[in-house]
Amino acid sequence: MPTLQRNGITLAYEVHGAGQPLVFITGVGYGGWYWRKLVPELAKRFQVITFDNRGSGGSDKPEGPYTTRMMADDTIGLLDGLGGKPAGVLGHSLGGFIAQEVALARPDLMSKLILASTTHGGLNVVPISPEALKVLTDRSGDPAELFKRGVAVSTGPGFADRHPDIIEELWAYRMSNPVPPAQYSAQVMAGAQHNAETRIGDIKCPTLILSGAEDKVVPPGNADLIAAKIEGAQVKLLPGLGHHFPIEDGELTVKTILDFLERV
Secondary structure: OOOEEEEOEEEEEEEEEEOEEEEEEEOOOOOOHHHHHOHHHHOOOOOEEOOOOOOOOOOOOOOOOOHHHHHHHHHHHHHHHHHOOOOOEEEOOHHHHHHHHHHHHHHHHHEEEEEEEOOOEOOOOOOHHHHHHHHHHHEEEEEEEEHHHHHHHHHOOOOHOOHHHHHHHHHHHHHHHOOOOHHHHHHHHOOOOOOOOOOOHHHOOOOOEEEEEOOOOOHHHHHHHHHHOOOOOOOEOOOOOOOOOOHHHHHHHHHHHHHHHHOO
């Protein structure tokens, strides 16, 4: 992967296609690979930019603490380094927090915004479901078992049972691209401390709030809470899908993204 030095670190990134930039920001523990099901089709119409957040993949892994504003500055540095053109930005989970901070800090870089499987942060959110909380806090079992339990509760009902091949692919990725424990925790804490509730209304670009209708990790009720604060924001729930909807149904995810980007 090519790299670029910005905001005091080296970021690993990839660019596919040509046209208006479309940037993807991942959640905790994942790198640009997360978007592999979406990139080929979207790159036919956009310059698709994916990258590894600080602490993961081929990017630098400095010691924490991290903040979502710090990680937004990484993203801003990458966009400026690649030409500084206004971009469509999709942030998923922790990436949604980062995308909010990019939109607030540099509205000139943001043409359209998609906030996926995320919240505005703070106390006034719909919390993780008890089912998901129990699974994600139960650390019994070997690493593979922990991972598979976590993916099962983070995807739509029955997805893991129907697609063991995809679960194995995800596990292989995580094993070949491990995030060191300290840096993983730094990403988690950056998300836990994010709070844009009183600021998110300053986002003025066209915005889509996107969620799996069966998301147990970030319940879809959070989409309406965000949309109520951003003027003109649209909400789209993807039926039958969970927190990892870009992995679960790439075709539907691409269609939904294109419907928004090309209609607005």
